[in-house]
Amino acid sequence: MNFPSVDYSWLGNGTVIAMIAIVHVIISHGVAIGTSVLTVSLEHRAFKTNNQKLDGLAKNIAKWILIITTTVGAMTGVGIWFSTTVIQPDSIGSLLRIFFWAWVTEWVCFITEVILLIIYYYTWDRWQDPEKKRKHIYIGVGLSIVSWLTMAIITGVLAAKLTPGKWIETFSFWNAFFNPTYLPSLGFRMFLAILLAIVLVSLFIRLFVKDLSLREESFKVFGFWGAISLPMTFVLGLWYLWSIPDQAYNMIVLATGMTESTFKIINGLALLILLVFSVWLIRSPKKVPIILSIAVFGASIGFIGEFEVVREYIRKPFIIYDYMYANGLLAQDREKMNEEGFLANATWAKEKEITEENKVEAGREVFVGQCIACHTIDGWRTKRALGKRLAGWDEEALKNYIPTMHTVRVAMPPFMGTEEELDALAAYLKSEIDRVNNEKEVSQNE
Ligand code: HEC
Numbered sequence: 001m002n003f004p005s006v007d008y009s010w011l012g013n014g015t016v017i018a019m020i021a022i023v024h025v026i027i028s029h030g031v032a033i034g035t036s037v038l039t040v041s042l043e044h045r046a047f048k049t050n051n052q053k054l055d056g057l058a059k060n061i062a063k064w065i066l067i068i069t070t071t072v073g074a075m076t077g078v079g080i081w082f083s084t085t086v087i088q089p090d091s092i093g094s095l096l097r098i099f100f101w102a103w104v105t106e107w108v109c110f111i112t113e114v115i116l117l118i119i120y121y122y123t124w125d126r127w128q129d130p131e132k133k134r135k136h137i138y139i140g141v142g143l144s145i146v147s148w149l150t151m152a153i154i155t156g157v158l159a160a161k162l163t164p165g166k167w168i169e170t171f172s173f174w175n176a177f178f179n180p181t182y183l184p185s186l187g188f189r190m191f192l193a194i195l196l197a198i199v200l201v202s203l204f205i206r207l208f209v210k211d212l213s214l215r216e217e218s219f220k221v222f223g224f225w226g227a228i229s230l231p232m233t234f235v236l237g238l239w240y241l242w243s244i245p246d247q248a249y250n251m252i253v254l255a256t257g258m259t260e261s262t263f264k265i266i267n268g269l270a271l272l273i274l275l276v277f278s279v280w281l282i283r284s285p286k287k288v289p290i291i292l293s294i295a296v297f298g299a300s301i302g303f304i305g306e307f308e309v310v311r312e313y314i315r316k317p318f319i320i321y322d323y324m325y326a327n328g329l330l331a332q333d334r335e336k337m338n339e340e341g342f343l344a345n346a347t348w349a350k351e352k353e354i355t356e357e358n359k360v361e362a363g364r365e366v367f368v369g370q371c372i373a374c375h376t377i378d379g380w381r382t383k384r385a386l387g388k389r390l391a392g393w394d395e396e397a398l399k400n401y402i403p404t405m406h407t408v409r410v411a412m413p414p415f416m417g418t419e420e421e422l423d424a425l426a427a428y429l430k431s432e433i434d435r436v437n438n439e440k441e442v443s444q445n446e
Contacts, residue, residue: 001346001369002328003089012376012384013087014312020083022308024076026196026301029189032069032113033147034197035061040140041221047133053214059124061201062140066121070114077110088373090328091161091319098167098176099157106153109146116143148190155186162244162315168322184240191229191236195274198222198229199300202281206293212286219285226278245321247410248314254411255313256306257383267306270299316374317406317413325413327373337416342366354420363428366421370413377432386429387436398426 008016039061046054085092096103120139127136156177160167167176202222209215241249253263277296280288319326329337336345343349343362346369351362367375377387390398399422406414415422 001348001365002093004348005368005372006086007368007372008087009376010379012374012379012381013372014374015381017080017083017087018309018312020076020079022305023072024080025308026304027068027073027076028151029193029304030196030200031065032073033144033151033190034193034195035065035201036117036140036144036147037194038197038201038222038225039065040137040144041225042218043140044137045217045221047130047137049217051217053211054217057205057209057214057218059121062117062121062124066117069117074114088319088328091324094320094324095157095161098160098171098173102153102156102173102177106150109150109153113143113146113150116146151189151193152186155189156182158311159185161318161320162248162311164321164323181240181243184236184243187236188233188240191232194225194229195233196300196304198226198281199274199277199296202288203293203297206288206290216285219281219288223278223282223285226281230274230278244314248321251314251316251411252310255310267303270303273299313411316411319373327370327413329370329413329416334414334416338418340418342369342417342421354424359424360428360431362421363424363426366417366425367428370415370417370425374412378436387432390429390433391437393430393433395423395426395430398429399423402426 007013039058042054042058042061045051046058116139120136120143123136123139127133156179159181160176160179163180164176165179166172167179202219205215205218209218253260256263258266273292273296277288277292280292315321315326317325318331319328322331324330333345341352343352343354343365346365349362349365349369351358351365354362371386374384376385379385382388393401401408402415402422402425405412415425417425
């Protein structure tokens with residue numbers, strides 16, 4: 001609590017970030033990067049085979065890249081910034097200290113990307129003669145490279161949160177950026193982006209392009225990229241999994257909320273659908289069944305959601321591994337907090353001294369500072385909504401549980417604070433448990 005805090009008390013703070021981030025990942029990977037690669041490839045093939053219709057289709061796709069990237073893509077990109085800054089200011093503060101110039105560079109790349117995209121689309125019709133067409137294709141290639149660069153930069157930041165590596169000791173930018181999962185996660189994301197684009201664009205082509213030969217031509221290009229990207233995604237994904245910490249690896253299934261067998265069946269099935277789809281795309285591009293296109297579309301969106309949720313969850317209890325906990329507290333401050341008190345060290349806490357009168361309110365501040373990163377009192381995620389989940393717990397049980405919570409559930413950071421703060425937190429939780437469960441009883445009796 002070195003900053004004021006916001007509390008999305010029903011959705012949960014994590015869910016707010018997740019919703020924006022998942023949409024952004026689908027667009028930044030699938031549309032901005034993946035679809036740019038596919039579009040230039042289509043344009044190139046149209047040029048080589050002198051196919052006007054294919055050229056027109058590529059232009060139409062470029063228009064949608066332009067529209068989507070500069071609206072939903074940009075809004076969710078900024079949205080991630082605003083939501084994480086407001087919800088996780090301590091973590092963003094730390095990351096800014098390390099990655100300031102990386103972010104500046106990424107911003108320059110994004111602006112370049114948008115400018116190239118505008119040039120690419122608006123010169124399409126004017127630059128049709130062979131000399132100019134070549135130049136036009138180079139712009140498309142440049143666009144793909146710059147879009148990829150934004151990913152290459154941001155992946156350094158994201159990967160460092162899970163595996164900061166030597167940075168923990170050296171505090172060097174380069175150690176943080178080229179951290180142990182940087183290359184595998186960048187490679188994985190790169191080919192995943194192309195696969196996602198194939199799935200997204202082919203569904204729209206399947207739905208809206210009636211000309212069978214045009215459909216066939218474009219699916220041939222997609223088949224080529226699919227044949228490269230599918231095995232690459234798989235191999236790089238394994239490398240990625242192999243590079244993450246053991247504790248994180250062991251949390252993957254838990255993170256999805258599924259049982260081990262459901263997890264295997266669902267993911268196996270999704271992979272199978274993708275495989276069948278890819279083979280179909282290559283073997284008989286004219287006759288891809290619409291149901292298969294829709295199934296693979298759903299499976300891919302589901303996978304991206306799962307990937308984001310898992311990637312965020314397995315980092316727990318940390319937000320920057322071995323350094324900062326998910327609630328913004330530094331691992332190294334534990335003793336200090338236990339001695340001096342959490343509230344005394346929390347800039348924005350109003351209650352510094354705990355008395356009988358302010359006990360519940362002080363407990364609320366401890367809860368806000370240490371628990372709402374993952375919990376609500378009464379929200380939609382019933383497992384995380386402590387009001388209902390803890391029905392029947394009394395203050396004594398809470399006081400016994402909280403100091404050991406990080407050993408019982410390893411996703412949780414240790415509680416930090418004095419004996420009085422523990423009492424206050426327990427008193428606050430107890431009052432909320434009673435409130436929530438009484439409300440429930442009242443409404444049941446009505
Ligand atoms: C980094 C995320 C995170 C933070 C921060 C966090 N928790 Fe948790 N907590 C969890 C998870 C995950 C579970 C398990 C939910 C489940 O069963 O799926 C959990 C479960 C619990 C449970 C239920 C225990 C049980 O065994 O049934 C209690 C009580 C609890 N947390 C209290 C707290 C309190 C109090 C704080 C703040 C001092 C806190 N948690 C902070 C993630 C967190």
